[in-house]
Amino acid sequence: MDWIIAHGDTDGICSAAIALAARKGSEVFFSHPSGLAEDLKQVEGNVVICDIALSSTFLQEAMAELKRIAAGGGSILYIDHHPLPRGFRKEDFPGKMAISTMSCTSELTYLEFKDLIPSDMSRVAIYGAIGDYMDNTYEIRRLLLDWEKRSMYLESGLLIQAIDAGGRDYETKRKMVSFLATNRTPSSDQEIVEKAIAEAISEEEMRKRVREEVKVFGSLAYVLDLKWSMGKSAVYARAYGKRPVGIGAETRKGRVDMSIRTSSEQIDLNELLQEIAPKHNGSGGGHPMAAGARVPEGKFFEFLEDFNALVEKNERKRTVEY
Ligand SMILES: [Mn+2]
Incomplete structure (x- = not known):
């Protein structure tokens, strides 16, 4: 059996769709950095892993599962743009890695499979790139030359909003992957369009609620338990809290x-969170300007305190350097 394991955001879904167009019939499922090792246990055969960071906390377990798959004769293709954990040795990886922190995973996946799929699938790479704010790369700009850019923004906007509306509903995400793998447009799917418009309308309400409920702690602005997209909450919390770092947080289990x-290029969220989250029995990481973290419920405010201290120290350090 062939497998595709992807992150459940727009970039992950578009990457999975491109991989599925090349490897038809693959089983698609969704994972995340702290769940990857566990999820790999059900995999046997060839696997493509898209847009899931290798977490330093779970690296040994994930590598053990990957080695088991390779030993059983399965091929492993790991495509990602998250920074690799410190001390990671590429030569120890039991498969092929297509990695770069300069492009989104959809772009990397498209480049990996482009000889096996219709060239029109380039627009799915474009949707994924816009979803991850990484459409300004050499390759995506080149692919955009063959399309009407403004229409691509409409299509990706519909897709992004519909995905945001869906939350953790993996069945819907899987349907979207199959749909995009056949290169139909988001605007041609009534369900995607309806969800996207409803989400856009609720965004207009929710961004105002963030403005009312945002709390500020030092250099951090956060909202807790708004029951809305955490990524968007983080963006609006940062903007309305007028702080360099915004957090959208949700209590769960x-x-x-x-x-x-x-918004600050002087702060590397991935590095800071990998350092600070484990100290509070949590995990964290992602990209320099967009990342995630998870800590036990009782540790949230302690975490904020330490995280803020580190953000402020980092800002000062970088300022002095100049
Ligand atoms: Mn991504």
Whole structure:
């Protein structure tokens, strides 16, 4: 059996769709950095892993599962743009890695499979790139030359909003992957369009609620338990809290999950969170300007305190350097 394991955001879904167009009939499922090792246990055969960071906390377990799959004769293709954990040795990886932190995973997946899929699938790479704010790369700009850019923004906007509306509904995400793998447009699917418009309308309400409910702690602005997209909450919290770092947080199963965004290129959220979250029995990481973290419920405010101290120290350090 062939497998595709992807992150459940727009970039992950578009990457999975491109991989599925090349490897038809693959079983598609969704995972995340802290669940990857566990999810790999059900995999045997060839696997493509898209847009899931390798977490330093779970690296040994994930590598053990990957080695088991390779030993059983399965091929492993790991495509990602998250920074690799410190001390990771590429030569120890039991498969092929297509990695770069400069492009989104959809772009990397498209480049990997482009000889096996229709060239029109380039627009699915474009949707994924816009979803991850990474449409300004050399390759995506080149692919955009063959399309009407403004129409691509409409299509990706519909897709992004519909995915945001869906939350953790993996069955819907899987349907979207199959749909996009056949290169139909988001605007041609009534369900995607309706969900996207409803989400856009609720965004207009919710961004105002973020403005009313945002709390500020040092250099951090956060909202807790708004029951809305954590990523968007983080962006609006940062904007309305007028702080360099915004956090959208949600209490779930005894833990607090967070999406974290910064507007400052002087702050590397991935590095800071990998350092600070484990100290509070949590995990965290992602990209320099967009990342996530999870800590036990009782540790949230302690975590904020330490995280803020580190953000402020980092901002000062970088300022002095100049
Ligand atoms: Mn991504």
